Amino acid sequence: MNQAAGDLLQDRLRAVRIRFIEILDERRSDLEHLRAQIELQADSTNALRETQFIAHKISGTASTLGFPEFGQLASDTEETIIKHLSGTGFIPTIDETKQVIDDLLASAAKIG
Numbered sequence: 001m002n003q004a005a006g007d008l009l010q011d012r013l014r015a016v017r018i019r020f021i022e023i024l025d026e027r028r029s030d031l032e033h034l035r036a037q038i039e040l041q042a043d044s045t046n047a048l049r050e051t052q053f054i055a056h057k058i059s060g061t062a063s064t065l066g067f068p069e070f071g072q073l074a075s076d077t078e079e080t081i082i083k084h085l086s087g088t089g090f091i092p093t094i095d096e097t098k099q100v101i102d103d104l105l106a107s108a109a110k111i112g
Contacts, residue, residue, distance in 0.1 A: 017065050021111060027054050028108040035101050044094070045085065051101060052081040058104075070107050077104045 031054055037047040055078040063071030077100045083090060084097045092100075 013065070020061060020065050024058070024108055024111060027058065028105060030054060031101065031105055031108070035098070035105065038094075038098060038101070048081050048085060048097070052078050052085075055081070055104060058108075067111060070111060073104050073107050077101060 031051060034047045034051045034054075038044040038051070041047065055074045059071050059074035059078060061071070062068070062074060080092050080097050080100045084092045084094065
């Protein structure tokens with residue numbers, strides 16, 4: 001690959017990273033709303049599933065765009081919620097599950 005092609009690729013990657021951060025701000029807002037629902041509702045299954053879906057989308061993109069730790073945290077969040085909702089094997093408590101979501105939110109705030 002020549003220098004011009006490499007520069008073009010880097011410019012495009014920077015643009016994609018910027019767009020990811022913009023979308024992350026929206027997702028962080030959604031996650032904060034869902035986290036509040038999880039705290040307030042007796043049955044938080046739907047809010048947990050939506051949170052899981054957002055974490056899945058983040059984990060699939062973050063590592064590719066140079067945020068490997070954040071991508072891993074999103075993946076861990078997704079897995080914790082899956083385990084919590086499944087009720088089989090090691091089952092994280094709701095407090096443990098909420099803590100993982102809080103950690104994801106804190107990490108997202110540092111990136112965005």
